Amino acid sequence: MIDIFLQTVRDLVMDSGFLNVSWQALAMIGISFILIYLAIAKGFEPLLLLPIAFGMLLTNIPNTGMFHMEYFVGSAVDYGEVLHNGGLLDILYLGVKLGIFPPLIFLGIGAMTDFGPLIANPKSFLLGAAAQLGIFITYLGALMLGFTPEQAGAIGIIGGADGPTAILVAKSLAPELLGSIAVAAYSYMALVPLIQPPIMKALTTKKERAVVMAQLRPVSRTEKLMFPIMVTLIVSFLVPDAASLVGMLMLGNLMKESGVVDRLVKTAQNELMNIVVICLGTTVGATATAEYFLSPQTIKIIILGLIAFCIGTAGGVLFGKLMYLASGGKVNPLIGSAGVSAVPMAARVSQKVGAEENPANFLLMHAMGPNVAGVIGSAVAAGVLLSIYA
Amino acid sequence: MYNQVQILKMGEFGVPFSYSSVLVFFHHHSTEKRFVFMDWSTAWAVVITGMVVVFVALIVLVAVVSLFGAITSRITGKKPPKEEKKAAPAAPKAAPAAKSNAVNASTDDEDVAAIMGAISLIFAEEGNQNGFTLKSVSLKRNRRRLPLPVWAASGVRENVTAGLF
Structure with a gap:
């Protein structure tokens, strides 16, 4: 009996994480602590960064069996293996791998978004398009640094400043980089108020920043109802690979604007969004294993992510300057920076920088147009990359 | 991941030996080295295609939304x-x-x-x-x-x- 007891204890000790931990796993656990601190103490996109950080923590504890990256890297996933031998996070990760969670998050975002400023000033769409320049320039930069075209596409999408879009593209094109890309994307989204203002001030003059824009016209309910239907049809016909993201975004918006499905809207805005965010964040964080995260590639991704944000901001501002010239000084170029789809943070940054020049200048609603246009633009860009490489 | 099949797939882009091609040296995550022949003309084609498609899609949306806005304001502004x-x-x-x-x-x-x-x-x-x-x-x-x-x-x-x- 004592032998059995000692054998059991020996087996428990041998299977414990303490005897099977590596320095790389400990380093990743340390990184997860830093991300948890940033999320809680500094408020860096906590809704997603906290689950991502905790997923990173869970996956790097040895012998838990909660997540197996090897099931999902490669062209085909063995779903039988996942269902029979997978852990909790393996099963939940299927929602990411099958492209379910990101569109559901877009459903919630659509249910919370007011496209009125965009409908009132449709030219804002162009600013949203110009800001996607960051995606494609970063794609080139990633190729120069030695990434494959698929990986470069997944890294470039960080420039869209859209978390669900970045996750959807990364899980298809470069699942081994998903953890790094998600961490970079959400960290930089939280740093938008620090990254954008210097670029905006460098590319504009005081006179341009002080431009007061005319009040937006009222938008009728009919327009708000027709808008999601038109956008879904046009974008899905043009870029079918963007249909899942744009379609769900517009479904959420149509539900909100219809006013006849309040229960569904409340669910989409709250319970559904929260459940999906928990599952998505935790499983995306779980992909950040030591083997894939602790590599020179991660540092390159972090640098490229910053470049993507900067170029996206610059692209939007420069196009805003073009519109300023074309309109005879009626468009404030600062709203171009809101074309990166970090809603509503980028719009608030435009308001803040504009108010520094002219305290009576209220750019927020004008900037919301390019801001939400950027969501559509980044989804279209993602569709293009997926159609080429997926 | 970066095996011979992958290298051959990379070489199928456009013309592998065009004047604009650049030899790219990169590391596999397991430190195994591979040379991949990267066609930069294809890369630029992707960039230009992507931006053009994004702009075209959103320009079409600008046109449609503007048109619809004009129609509704004409109807309601009576x-x-x-x-x-x-x-x-x-x-x-x-x-x-x-x-x-x-x-x-x-x-x-x-x-x-x-x-x-x-x-x-x-x-x-x-x-x-x-x-x-x-x-x-x-x-x-x-x-x-x-x-x-x-x-x-x-x-x-x-x-x-x-x-x-």
């Missing part, structure tokens, strides 16, 4: 202009009890309430697309024996005009 003229003199009349030349906002809450009542009356009318400028506020003697409060007067005015038009 109210005669004289309605706006009648609303304009009605608005200052609904803002009585102000001092003669200027409103002392820091001391006279009733005056501020009167002005706010006038503004709310103006924007309560649907289809008002033009902005209004409040040019003057003057004291007007109320002929009623028991004067209505400002808000009540605004409400009466709103209900009367809404019923007439």
Whole structure:
């Protein structure tokens, strides 16, 4: 009996994480602590960064069996293996791998978004398009640094400043980089108020920043109802690979604007969004294993992510300057920076920088147009990359 | 992952040996080295295609949304202009009890309430697309024996005009 007891204890000790931990796993656990601190103490996109950080923590504890990256890297996933031998996070990760969670998050975002400023000033769409320049320039930069075209596409999408879009593209094109890309994307989204203002001030003059824009016209309910239907049809016909993201975004918006499905809207805005965010964040964080995260590639991704944000901001501002010239000084170029789809943070940054020049200048609603246009633009860009490489 | 099949797939892009091709050296995550022949003309084609598609898609949306906005504003913007003229003199009349030349906002809450009542009356009318400028506020003697409060007067005015038009 004592032998059995000692054998059991020996087996428990041998299977414990303490005897099977590596320095790389400990380093990743340390990184997860830093991300948890940033999320809680500094408020860096906590809704997603906290689950991502905790997923990173869970996956790097040895012998838990909660997540197996090897099931999902490669062209085909063995779903039988996942269902029979997978852990909790393996099963939940299927929602990411099958492209379910990101569109559901877009459903919630659509249910919370007011496209009125965009409908009132449709030219804002162009600013949203110009800001996607960051995606494609970063794609080139990633190729120069030695990434494959698929990986470069997944890294470039960080420039869209859209978390669900970045996750959807990364899980298809470069699942081994998903953890790094998600961490970079959400960290930089939280740093938008620090990254954008210097670029905006460098590319504009005081006179341009002080431009007061005319009040937006009222938008009728009919327009708000027709808008999601038109956008879904046009974008899905043009870029079918963007249909899942744009379609769900517009479904959420149509539900909100219809006013006849309040229960569904409340669910989409709250319970559904929260459940999906928990599952998505935790499983995306779980992909950040030591083997894939602790590599020179991660540092390159972090640098490229910053470049993507900067170029996206610059692209939007420069196009805003073009519109300023074309309109005879009626468009404030600062709203171009809101074309990166970090809603509503980028719009608030435009308001803040504009108010520094002219305290009576209220750019927020004008900037919301390019801001939400950027969501559509980044989804279209993602569709293009997926159609080429997926 | 970066095996021979992958290298061959990379080489299938465009013309592998074109003058614009660049030899790229990179590390596999397991430190195994591979040379991959990268066609930069293809890369630029992806960039240009991507930006063009994004712009085309959003330009089409600009056109469609603008067109639809023009159609709906033409349909809903049918109210005669004289309605706006009648609303304009009605608005200052609904803002009585102000001092003669200027409103002392820091001391006279009733005056501020009167002005706010006038503004709310103006924007309560649907289809008002033009902005209004409040040019003057003057004291007007109320002929009623028991004067209505400002808000009540605004409400009466709103209900009367809404019923007439």
